[in-house]
Amino acid sequence: MSTRNSIVALLTVLGFLAGIPAAHGEEPPPGTQRKPRFVQVTEEVKQALAELEKTAREHPDDAEAQARWGFALAKSGKVEEGLAVLAEAAAIDPEDPRVMLYQAKAYSLARRYDEAEEMARRAAESPLASPKLASEAWRVLGSLSWLANRQPEAERAFRRAIELDPKNSGALYNLGNLLYGRGRKGEGLSYIEKAIHRDPDNVRALVAVARIYEAMGRWEDARQAWSRAADLATGDANVQFVAGVAELRARNWELAEKRLRRAVEIDPTDANAHLALANALLRQGRWDEAETQAKLAEKLGADARKVLGAIDFERRQAPTPVNRGGQ
Numbered sequence: 001m002s003t004r005n006s007i008v009a010l011l012t013v014l015g016f017l018a019g020i021p022a023a024h025g026e027e028p029p030p031g032t033q034r035k036p037r038f039v040q041v042t043e044e045v046k047q048a049l050a051e052l053e054k055t056a057r058e059h060p061d062d063a064e065a066q067a068r069w070g071f072a073l074a075k076s077g078k079v080e081e082g083l084a085v086l087a088e089a090a091a092i093d094p095e096d097p098r099v100m101l102y103q104a105k106a107y108s109l110a111r112r113y114d115e116a117e118e119m120a121r122r123a124a125e126s127p128l129a130s131p132k133l134a135s136e137a138w139r140v141l142g143s144l145s146w147l148a149n150r151q152p153e154a155e156r157a158f159r160r161a162i163e164l165d166p167k168n169s170g171a172l173y174n175l176g177n178l179l180y181g182r183g184r185k186g187e188g189l190s191y192i193e194k195a196i197h198r199d200p201d202n203v204r205a206l207v208a209v210a211r212i213y214e215a216m217g218r219w220e221d222a223r224q225a226w227s228r229a230a231d232l233a234t235g236d237a238n239v240q241f242v243a244g245v246a247e248l249r250a251r252n253w254e255l256a257e258k259r260l261r262r263a264v265e266i267d268p269t270d271a272n273a274h275l276a277l278a279n280a281l282l283r284q285g286r287w288d289e290a291e292t293q294a295k296l297a298e299k300l301g302a303d304a305r306k307v308l309g310a311i312d313f314e315r316r317q318a319p320t321p322v323n324r325g326g327q
Contacts, residue, residue, distance in 0.1 A: 049076060056085075063093035067102040074106040082106050097126035101137050108144065117144045135165030142174055154178060169199035177208060185212075196225075203233045210242075223250050230259055237266035241273045248280060256280040264293075271300035278307050287311050 049072055056062070056069040066089035074082030083106055089099045100123035107116035123129055124137035142157030155178055161171035172195035180188025189212055195205040210225035223246040230243035244259030260277035264270060278293035291311050298304040 045076060049073070061092060063089045063096045064098045066092065067096075067099040071102040071106050074109050079106065079110045083110065095126070095128060097123040097129040097133055097137070100126065101133060101140070104137070104140050108140070113144055113147060117141065120144065131164045132168075135161045135168045135171065137161075138164065139168060139171040139174060142171070142178075146174075146178060151178065151182065167198050169195045169202050169205065172198060173202060173205040173208070176205075180208075180212065200228070201232055203229050203236075203239070206232070207239065210246075219246075219249060222246060227255075230262075234262065235266060237263050237270060237273070240266065241270065241276065244273070244280070245276055248276060248283075251283075253280050253283045257284070269300060271297045271302035274300065275302045275304055275307060278304070278311075282307065282311055282314065285314070287315055 049069075052069045052072045056065045059065045067086055070082045070085030070089055072082070073079075073085060076082075083103075086099065086103045086106055089096075090103065093099060100119045104116045104118075104120035104123060107113070107119060120137050120140040124134050124141060126134070129137065138157050138161035142154045142161060145151075145154035145157055155175065158171050158175035158178065161168050162175065165171070172191050176188045176191030176193075176195060178188070179185075179191060182188075189209070192205050192209050192212070195202055196209060199205070206225050206229040210222045210229065213219075213222035213225060226239070226243040226246045229239050233239040240259050240263035244256045244263060247253075247256035247259060257277065257280040260273055260280055263273040264277060267273065274293045274297035278290045278297060281287075281290035281293060291308065294304040294307045294311065298308075
């Protein structure tokens with residue numbers, strides 16, 4: 001793998017390519033959760049950070065390499081340390097729009113929104129910025145404007161981002177989300193669908209469109225969107241749970257069981273996931289397993305009386321084995 005591809009892969013692992021999170025000023029569609037400000041520092045993330053640090057130290061005069069490492073530190077929760085590294089990157093090349101954009105995103109993580117906006121605007125208007133980089137800078141500006149409740153300004157920024165790079169899935173999603181929240185639901189949905197078309201792996205857009213489809217009663221479309229999101233977000237207990245419930249609704253018992261087992265693996269304290277899993281097992285005639293899950297749900301605070309009653313009823317309705325001469 002080339003050095004550049006390695007860096008892109010590492011940034012993808014760390015979740016850095018998506019820019020500042022939707023949590024910073026963007027109202028999520030109905031039922032969706034806000035994205036965390038920082039990534040969970042797993043062993044994989046630690047390895048990625050180490051690789052980025054190694055590259056930065058091997059190339060001390062490379063402003064972009066320093067900026068990548070600085071933003072990685074900020075995204076992992078070491079915000080002040082990351083900002084210090086980013087300041088060093090800016091000192092190497094004060095006119096590099098790539099460094100400006102990383103600084104904008106790091107300032108946003110630090111909740112220093114005025115500075116974030118200043119750096120994002122400088123990146124967006126830099127004559128050295130490629131259309132793709134300028135597009136991402138305008139997307140960040142749109143998010144910051146939304147945070148400040150300047151929604152018309154946010155809409156203009158997102159549209160400018162899409163004009164510069166029609167493939168910017170994040171900008172398409174942001175604009176669709178904004179429009180949907182402002183009551184322009186049809187237009188908003190169309191932009192979120194475009195975001196998925198441009199990037200089928202955009203989990204936030206998949207979750208948003210699934211919720212919208214549910215609100216419209218388009219249950220099969222919602223199920224497919226949830227299924228795709230669950231295939232991608234294998235570590236997200238909430239996505240696994242809701243995808244499992246969608247499969248229950250569609251009577252896909254085995255797939256529902258798969259999703260719901262994953263949900264309780266990630267979060268064993270989720271009473272609702274245990275209860276839904278009990279339902280999936282009950283529908284497959286696996287009463288003992290269903291009872292175990294229902295009792296776990298009850299212990300965790302869920303009302304499992306209906307499920308336990310259904311399990312008891314099914315057991316009593318089961319035919320009694322007939323003794324055929326000792327066979």
